[in-house]
Amino acid sequence: MKEISTPEKHTKYIFITGGVLSSLGKGIASASLGLLLKQRGYSVTIMKLDPYINVDPGTMNPFQHGEVYVTDDGAETDLDLGHYERFLGYSLSKKNNHTTGQVYYEVISKERKGHYLGKTVQVIPHITNEIKRRMTTFDGQYDFVIIEIGGTVGDIESLPFLESQRQMWLERGPLNVLNIHLTYVPYIKSAGELKTKPTQHSVKALMEFGIRPDILLCRTEHKLSKDMRQKIGLFCNVEENNVIEVMDVESTIYEVPIMLSKRELDQIVLKRLGLAPNPLDIDGWSKFVNKIKSPKYDVTVALVGKYTKYQDSYKSIVEAFIHAGSINNSKVRIVMVNSEELTEENAAETLKGIDGILVGPGFGNRGIEGKVAAIKHVRENGIPFFGICLGMQCAVIEFARHVCNIEKANSREFDDNEFCVIDLMEEQKNVKEKGGTMRLGAYPCVISKNTQAHKAYSELEISERHRHRYELNNKFRPVLEEHGMVMSGTSPDGSLVEIMELPNHPWFVGVQFHPELKSRAVTGHPLFISFIKAVVKQKNKDL
Numbered sequence: 001m002k003e004i005s006t007p008e009k010h011t012k013y014i015f016i017t018g019g020v021l022s023s024l025g026k027g028i029a030s031a032s033l034g035l036l037l038k039q040r041g042y043s044v045t046i047m048k049l050d051p052y053i054n055v056d057p058g059t060m061n062p063f064q065h066g067e068v069y070v071t072d073d074g075a076e077t078d079l080d081l082g083h084y085e086r087f088l089g090y091s092l093s094k095k096n097n098h099t100t101g102q103v104y105y106e107v108i109s110k111e112r113k114g115h116y117l118g119k120t121v122q123v124i125p126h127i128t129n130e131i132k133r134r135m136t137t138f139d140g141q142y143d144f145v146i147i148e149i150g151g152t153v154g155d156i157e158s159l160p161f162l163e164s165q166r167q168m169w170l171e172r173g174p175l176n177v178l179n180i181h182l183t184y185v186p187y188i189k190s191a192g193e194l195k196t197k198p199t200q201h202s203v204k205a206l207m208e209f210g211i212r213p214d215i216l217l218c219r220t221e222h223k224l225s226k227d228m229r230q231k232i233g234l235f236c237n238v239e240e241n242n243v244i245e246v247m248d249v250e251s252t253i254y255e256v257p258i259m260l261s262k263r264e265l266d267q268i269v270l271k272r273l274g275l276a277p278n279p280l281d282i283d284g285w286s287k288f289v290n291k292i293k294s295p296k297y298d299v300t301v302a303l304v305g306k307y308t309k310y311q312d313s314y315k316s317i318v319e320a321f322i323h324a325g326s327i328n329n330s331k332v333r334i335v336m337v338n339s340e341e342l343t344e345e346n347a348a349e350t351l352k353g354i355d356g357i358l359v360g361p362g363f364g365n366r367g368i369e370g371k372v373a374a375i376k377h378v379r380e381n382g383i384p385f386f387g388i389c390l391g392m393q394c395a396v397i398e399f400a401r402h403v404c405n406i407e408k409a410n411s412r413e414f415d416d417n418e419f420c421v422i423d424l425m426e427e428q429k430n431v432k433e434k435g436g437t438m439r440l441g442a443y444p445c446v447i448s449k450n451t452q453a454h455k456a457y458s459e460l461e462i463s464e465r466h467r468h469r470y471e472l473n474n475k476f477r478p479v480l481e482e483h484g485m486v487m488s489g490t491s492p493d494g495s496l497v498e499i500m501e502l503p504n505h506p507w508f509v510g511v512q513f514h515p516e517l518k519s520r521a522v523t524g525h526p527l528f529i530s531f532i533k534a535v536v537k538q539k540n541k542d543l
């Protein structure tokens with residue numbers, strides 16, 4: 001039962017801030033709460049506010065910021081949007097991620113146009129008004145807008161966001177705005193005790209900005225006793241029942257919503273905002289989690305790339321494997337293989353015991369030859385191969401060199417010879433600015449019948465997200481096809497190759513787009529599901 005049944009919804013705002021230290025899992029907490037409210041019949045969207053000055057994370061190195069998550073509408077966003085989409089099960093847009101850079105860009109552009117003539121442009125109210133304008137983009141469209149504020153309370157950078165949060169509470173009142181603070185309660189081994197002081201300090205900092213938390217989510221490695229919760233509540237000015245223990249989950253982040261629901265987070269939120277606690281429909285989700293926790297099979301996939309030291313660089317790929325694994329009743333162990341260390345000589349040895357490989361996306365020529373060597377090995381040895389974006393481009397280069405005998409075959413990104421089987425897209429040739437200028441976002445693709453891609457999708461028209469400048473050079477299409485490569489997916493006008501595959505191989509598919517960005521918990525992604533199915537089958541040949 002919704003509080004208001006008119007089409008225009010009375011939107012409630014839930015802010016999630018973080019304290020003590022970073023990496024506590026604000027993104028997962030936000031996504032989990034979103035899922036729980038959705039599964040109680042409410043409409044929900046989640047927004048991330050990032051305090052950095054980059055206009056978007058598109059120009060940041062994956063080592064700095066992890067993966068860049070691309071939305072259908074072509075925005076390059078923070079990877080937390082990936083968590084939101086995977087948990088909520090639907091697509092978000094550029095309106096779900098805002099950065100300090102965007103906010104200032106907007107205000108400064110307006111100032112230059114004379115919008116504020118005569119006035120001194122200031123953080124309060126001009127920057128905070130612009131932030132609030134963005135915070136309320138979805139006003140009336142959803143029952144809940146969950147707003148995750150990046151960074152840790154106390155950082156200079158996130159102050160304008162916190163100030164806007166404070167103003168939102170003042171303007172909309174306590175029945176419409178709720179503040180959740182995620183904090184850390186460390187266990188000090190030598191004292192054998194959990195310590196609440198960092199949490200007290202973090203809440204104190206939050207209160208100095210005029211924000212009183214309604215709920216504290218306390219990350220901890222040990223159980224929080226009732227006494228401990230009472231103490232935190234007392235010192236932090238939060239009801240004891242609203243001090244919620246968030247223990248590390250056993251095996252998968254997808255368990256977090258179930259755990260938070262057991263601690264009644266969703267019920268506390270609804271009660272506090274005066275809404276009905278509709279029944280929670282979580283069975284499908286629980287089944288998905290149980291399948292992750294007790295798999296029947298076990299396969300090992302090598303993820304070949306150059307950003308292997310930082311798993312977040314391939315976040316969506318790693319998650320897509322978890323989804324596809326659950327659907328195939330299989331654990332998918334991922335071995336990160338640094339392509340810069342791979343050669344034709346050591347590929348067989350390095351990839352020993354591997355049941356399938358995925359060559360991932362990337363930019364720049366470091367590690368390319370290693371990727372080509374890995375692909376040669378799996379192509380020749382019938383090991384399932386999945387190439388994504390740069391991974392697909394490398395598969396085309398490998399095939400051109402070793403099957404079509406075009407020795408110098410390469411990509412224009414790394415070479416300027418006449419054998420560039422991968423070349424710059426026409427519309428990219430005059431691009432000068434680096435930010436936001438790639439081929440970005442969702443584009444349609446038509447699939448050829450009776451191909452591996454068709455088998456996987458069971459559809460002939462799909463839409464997938466892109467982030468690249470280069471593409472398969474059509475000049476070389478005939479020679480590649482003559483030698484057996486099948487272009488199983490193209491843009492509707494046939495001009496851009498989107499999917500290539502090799503038919504005489506257990507599973508060899510390369511895609512120019514990023515399927516991992518559309519893999520969702522519970523339902524997974526057709527190509528990942530099909531790939532893992534082939535990997536499981538290959539490993540258990542008698543199945």
Ligand code: GLN
Binds near residue numbers: 361362364467469470
């Ligand atoms: N660097 C390649 C291109 O721009 C591949 C990009 C990617 O893997 N996302 O086309």
